[in-house]
Amino acid sequence: MHFEVPVRTYSRIAPAIVAALICAPAVGGAQTFKVEKWNIGGEGSHDYITAEAGTGRVFVSRGTHVMVIDGRTGKLLGDIEDTPRVHGAALVPKMKKGFTTNAGDSTVTEFDLETLLPIRKIPVNTGGLDGIMYDDVSKQIVLTNHSAPGTLCLIDAASGDVSGTAMLEDRAPEGAASDGKGKLYVNNESTNTIQVIDQNTMKALASWPLAPCEGPTGIAFDRANGRIFSGCSKTSVVVDAKSGKVVSTITNGEGVDALGWDPAEKLIYIPAGRTGDVTVVHQDGPDKYTTVATVKTMVGAKTIAVDPVSHRAYAVAIERGPSTPPPAGSPANTRPTPGAITGVWFMAISH
Numbered sequence: 001m002h003f004e005v006p007v008r009t010y011s012r013i014a015p016a017i018v019a020a021l022i023c024a025p026a027v028g029g030a031q032t033f034k035v036e037k038w039n040i041g042g043e044g045s046h047d048y049i050t051a052e053a054g055t056g057r058v059f060v061s062r063g064t065h066v067m068v069i070d071g072r073t074g075k076l077l078g079d080i081e082d083t084p085r086v087h088g089a090a091l092v093p094k095m096k097k098g099f100t101t102n103a104g105d106s107t108v109t110e111f112d113l114e115t116l117l118p119i120r121k122i123p124v125n126t127g128g129l130d131g132i133m134y135d136d137v138s139k140q141i142v143l144t145n146h147s148a149p150g151t152l153c154l155i156d157a158a159s160g161d162v163s164g165t166a167m168l169e170d171r172a173p174e175g176a177a178s179d180g181k182g183k184l185y186v187n188n189e190s191t192n193t194i195q196v197i198d199q200n201t202m203k204a205l206a207s208w209p210l211a212p213c214e215g216p217t218g219i220a221f222d223r224a225n226g227r228i229f230s231g232c233s234k235t236s237v238v239v240d241a242k243s244g245k246v247v248s249t250i251t252n253g254e255g256v257d258a259l260g261w262d263p264a265e266k267l268i269y270i271p272a273g274r275t276g277d278v279t280v281v282h283q284d285g286p287d288k289y290t291t292v293a294t295v296k297t298m299v300g301a302k303t304i305a306v307d308p309v310s311h312r313a314y315a316v317a318i319e320r321g322p323s324t325p326p327p328a329g330s331p332a333n334t335r336p337t338p339g340a341i342t343g344v345w346f347m348a349i350s351h
Contacts, residue, residue, distance in 0.1 A: 085104035164199075174216065175258070187217060
């Protein structure tokens with residue numbers, strides 16, 4: 001069975017849930033995915049999304065605040081305020097706290113994971129705060145910063161202290177991942193490389209080219225097999241974490257800005273904001289990968305989060321009205337003013 005609801009019809013069906021079943025051949029049979037969709041409203045653009053494992057809560061960055069959404073119903077559960085130009089959040093369930101990257105004032109907001117109230121703001125003097133993740137082994141918050149030069153910073157999750165800074169080769173570092181053994185891997189979007197950072201010395205150990213990948217952003221680490229998944233526009237790659245060699249390539253859509261990995265089900269989720277879809281790939285073996293579905297989402301749904309307990313993936317897309325052209329006589333590179341937000345669509349992908 002193959003059933004799709006065209007993206008252009010979504011806005012005419014609100015606020016009802018839109019379900020789309022997308023099937024594709026897979027090893028041993030077909031994979032069927034359902035997309036549930038809600039208009040969650042709210043102001044501000046969005047960037048990274050974070051799913052809290054097993055609770056159904058999803059943290060959605062919205063420019064000046066972070067919306068906390070129930071991934072099962074699309075309902076707003078809470079809002080974390082005063083996060084200027086926030087890009088993402090990292091969660092530390094065992095310590096009952098979370099952290100956000102605020103590029104607007106170069107701080108990290110530490111907040112209570114139960115009440116969602118701020119605990120304090122942690123200054124990070126590098127500037128350019130962007131990506132964020134939690135390393136559950138070292139208990140460090142890992143920041144990737146679009147600073148000059150690009151940097152990777154560590155914050156001790158227990159104390160909130162900035163515990164280390166590494167200089168990177170690119171001003172546009174994106175996602176970071178940990179092998180759980182003292183090494184961090186950073187996607188460098190402009191140089192099309194992965195840098196390997198020693199977590200103890202905070203020194204770069206290697207820089208690996210990712211061709212044919214261009215513009216690597218999202219990243220995940222498969223600790224069972226020692227493989228790195230690097231999300232790239234059109235062609236994503238799988239890298240051997242020992243040799244740095246690209247061992248497999250994955251064809252996907254355009255406009256990738258994150259990547260999701262479900263280790264229990266061995267599924268990689270690659271969202272594409274320009275083409276409005278998610279490529280779902282099964283890991284058949286360390287170096288063998290099969291695309292099992294292309295799930296239609298919406299244009300603008302460039303990031304993704306996967307709950308490894310419920311095995312649901314989440315994406316967000318924002319619809320806007322017509323943009324306003326620059327005034328006459330403006331410089332040639334002046335961008336149009338974006339139109340007003342007409343819909344903020346939260347999507348839950350399940351199978």
